[in-house]
Amino acid sequence: MSDPPPPATPARDALLDEVLAPAPPPARFLVRGRLEVLPRRRADRDLVLRWVVAQLVPVHDPVGERALTEALAALVRDPVGIRRELVDAGLLRRTRDGAEYWRTLVTEFDVLGAPSGSGGDAGPARPGG
Known part of the structure; x- marks a missing residue:
């Protein structure tokens, strides 16, 4: 039999929040919020490519080519190249x-631990939604 999980404490909750929180955007590579x-x-x-994809494409949620390119255009200078x-x-x-x-x-x-489709930070709208 396994031990029961430890009781919730403010320190444990803060640690969980830190572990489950998304990483900050790679701001040093952005100009006015754009790549x-x-x-x-x-x-x-x-790092930048992982940030871009996390902002725009939910995991396991298909996105059409046009919607993806338009969403990328709101975030990057060269949407086709980045795609x-x-x-x-x-x-x-x-x-x-x-x-x-x-x-x-x-x-x-x-x-992590959030409903599907919620992004890292308040970035551009996701394609199709």
Whole structure:
């Protein structure tokens, strides 16, 4: 038999809130809240791409190509290039004809334990919703 979970305390609740909270946006790469250029350093580039995908595409929720491109355009200077980068990085998958995109990975920018479809911070609206 397993031990019962420890009782809730303010310290435990604060720790859980910290662990389950999304990571802050990579602000040093944003200009007035938009991504103008991808960072050159691979680790920074991957961080920014994970942030972008978490802002726009819910996990396991297909998004049409046009809706995704329009949502990306609100957040990045080169929406088509970033969409391609997201696919190449394995953060987005797509149908063979490119009509729909979806995400299967949870990132540090997702709100864990929240209802599906809630994003990291008050970023741009998600496509289709």
